[in-house]
Amino acid sequence: MASEYRLRRRVQFYETDAAGIVHFSWFFRYMEEAEHALWRESGLSIHVPGSEYGFPRVSTSFDYHRALRFEQEFDIHIRVTAITRKSIQYTCELTDGETRIARGTLTIVCVRHRANGPMVSAEIPDEIRSRLQVAPGAPA
Amino acid sequence: MASEYRLRRRVQFYETDAAGIVHFSWFFRYMEEAEHALWRESGLSIHVPGSEYGFPRVSTSFDYHRALRFEQEFDIHIRVTAITRKSIQYTCELTDGETRIARGTLTIVCVRHRANGPMVSAEIPDEIRSRLQVAPGAPA
Amino acid sequence: MASEYRLRRRVQFYETDAAGIVHFSWFFRYMEEAEHALWRESGLSIHVPGSEYGFPRVSTSFDYHRALRFEQEFDIHIRVTAITRKSIQYTCELTDGETRIARGTLTIVCVRHRANGPMVSAEIPDEIRSRLQVAPGAPA
Amino acid sequence: MASEYRLRRRVQFYETDAAGIVHFSWFFRYMEEAEHALWRESGLSIHVPGSEYGFPRVSTSFDYHRALRFEQEFDIHIRVTAITRKSIQYTCELTDGETRIARGTLTIVCVRHRANGPMVSAEIPDEIRSRLQVAPGAPA
Numbered sequence: 001m002a003s004e005y006r007l008r009r010r011v012q013f014y015e016t017d018a019a020g021i022v023h024f025s026w027f028f029r030y031m032e033e034a035e036h037a038l039w040r041e042s043g044l045s046i047h048v049p050g051s052e053y054g055f056p057r058v059s060t061s062f063d064y065h066r067a068l069r070f071e072q073e074f075d076i077h078i079r080v081t082a083i084t085r086k087s088i089q090y091t092c093e094l095t096d097g098e099t100r101i102a103r104g105t106l107t108i109v110c111v112r113h114r115a116n117g118p119m120v121s122a123e124i125p126d127e128i129r130s131r132l133q134v135a136p137g138a139p140a
Numbered sequence: 141m142a143s144e145y146r147l148r149r150r151v152q153f154y155e156t157d158a159a160g161i162v163h164f165s166w167f168f169r170y171m172e173e174a175e176h177a178l179w180r181e182s183g184l185s186i187h188v189p190g191s192e193y194g195f196p197r198v199s200t201s202f203d204y205h206r207a208l209r210f211e212q213e214f215d216i217h218i219r220v221t222a223i224t225r226k227s228i229q230y231t232c233e234l235t236d237g238e239t240r241i242a243r244g245t246l247t248i249v250c251v252r253h254r255a256n257g258p259m260v261s262a263e264i265p266d267e268i269r270s271r272l273q274v275a276p277g278a279p280a
Numbered sequence: 281m282a283s284e285y286r287l288r289r290r291v292q293f294y295e296t297d298a299a300g301i302v303h304f305s306w307f308f309r310y311m312e313e314a315e316h317a318l319w320r321e322s323g324l325s326i327h328v329p330g331s332e333y334g335f336p337r338v339s340t341s342f343d344y345h346r347a348l349r350f351e352q353e354f355d356i357h358i359r360v361t362a363i364t365r366k367s368i369q370y371t372c373e374l375t376d377g378e379t380r381i382a383r384g385t386l387t388i389v390c391v392r393h394r395a396n397g398p399m400v401s402a403e404i405p406d407e408i409r410s411r412l413q414v415a416p417g418a419p420a
Numbered sequence: 421m422a423s424e425y426r427l428r429r430r431v432q433f434y435e436t437d438a439a440g441i442v443h444f445s446w447f448f449r450y451m452e453e454a455e456h457a458l459w460r461e462s463g464l465s466i467h468v469p470g471s472e473y474g475f476p477r478v479s480t481s482f483d484y485h486r487a488l489r490f491e492q493e494f495d496i497h498i499r500v501t502a503i504t505r506k507s508i509q510y511t512c513e514l515t516d517g518e519t520r521i522a523r524g525t526l527t528i529v530c531v532r533h534r535a536n537g538p539m540v541s542a543e544i545p546d547e548i549r550s551r552l553q554v555a556p557g558a559p560a
Binding site for chain 3: 154160169172176180187189209
């Protein structure tokens with residue numbers, strides 16, 4: 001069972017913008033990279049082609065404390081903060097050594113869908129739920 | 141003086157992901173497109189090369205109600221909800237006709253910076269502040 | 281029947297990089313935007329969910345003559361230069377008034393695929409082929 | 421002195437599109453990741469903030485042999501194939517084990533620029549040129 005994941009990452013050039021810093025939309029991709037690595041660590045994949053289950057994002061946020069620049073290395077630390085029957089919540093900290101870069105949140109829900117049909121809310125399958133747990137000390 | 145902007149937009153193929161819908165990180169870019177169009181409408185540019193002023197994002201969020209799909213058309217409606225001496229807040233609604241797609245928020249601050257030096261918090265210059273105002277009826 | 285398409289476009293902030301210009305990878309997306317608009321003009325969609333046909337890219341290139349900058353407006357002009365039983369070729373010119381910005385090429389092929397199975401080369405369906413033609417005066 | 425670089429990489433979710441495969445524009449970013457890693461390996465950075473030198477791309481291409489899918493691992497192998505007074509050429513192979521995924525080319529040139537002024541063609545500085553060399557056995 002996994003409850004958190006830490007990933008080290010370097011800023012790529014195509015992630016920067018004309019202000020010379022990483023574009024703010026990239027932080028959501030960084031957070032998602034860590035989320036998917038957490039799932040892999042748990043023996044899971046967030047997207048299994050042909051599966052009837054999916055995990056769309058329903059809410060997300062980021063607060064930015066410092067800018068990230070080209071070739072800068074930083075850490076992404078994602079933690080599971082809540083699991084309900086149909087949703088999972090995470091928080092995510094980006095840091096460079098002792099410096100806090102940004103803090104994000106993400107809520108995903110479980111859905112079932114048939115080919116080209118609408119997505120319908122669903123309970124998280126047991127084989128997934130049994131492999132993820134809330135991180136110790138995570139904010140309520 | 142401008143306080144809101146409405147933009148019609150079509151989903152591009154490169155904005156979709158393997159789940160067949162627009163990747164959630166794109167909504168932040170949609171919101172920013174509308175923000176920059178609002179500034180242009182006011183005779184301003186959010187990024188003037190060589191200017192000592194910049195407007196980094198310090199906080200942003202999105203709640204997702206419906207998915208967007210390839211070639212779908214939708215509206216982006218951004219509104220200024222608060223202006224302080226050093227910051228501007230917006231809310232943003234994405235809709236397709238009567239259907240609510242998503243709702244976002246964005247807070248930016250004014251900074252001054254010298255070449256390769258750190259960014260320092262600054263007051264929004266008058267020539268910018270005088271051209272933007274809070275939208276009537278915007279949530280407090 | 282359509283053979284070419286012209287699209288006017290403005291550079292978005294998230295398309296720029298720390299060198300202050302549009303990142304070179306974006307030109308391929310600009311070209312594809314125009315390609316998909318050409319297909320729509322012909323009453324077609326390049327990606328129909330659930331369809332067994334797809335049109336993956338097999339070869340593409342760009343030569344860059346000038347940089348594009350934030351908020352710059354430019355034209356994308358795509359033309360069909362060849363259609364064979366299984367492939368379509370395009371050239372694409374990016375210009376700003378009389379100034380040539382870049383020139384690209386793109387070759388796509390038709391494939392059939394079943395859910396999660398491999399893609400297999402296929403002939404372009406007649407209802408698609410009958411709606412596209414080589415642009416007059418296009419380079420051989 | 422460095423002449424080639426090999427990078428192992430996993431496909432991220434945001435790199436896929438609604439066809440279920442990596443969008444073709446991403447291959448150019450993969451190639452650039454390897455290029456910048458090659459420069460770092462040589463003790464260089466392709467983008468030094470405040471430097472008067474820059475290295476814009478003037479020509480690039482990719483031929484695609486196989487699709488890449490979410491979470492697939494692959495290798496990027498970039499090699500310097502030519503260095504002139506003002507330009508550098510690379511080829512790049514993407515592979516997954518024995519399977520060839522794609523093959524790219526890239527030509528960059530050296531320019532000098534002043535703040536907000538135009539870019540002017542320039543000779544590659546000796547301290548850069550002395551650290552890069554053509555890879556043995558590279559195609560002419």
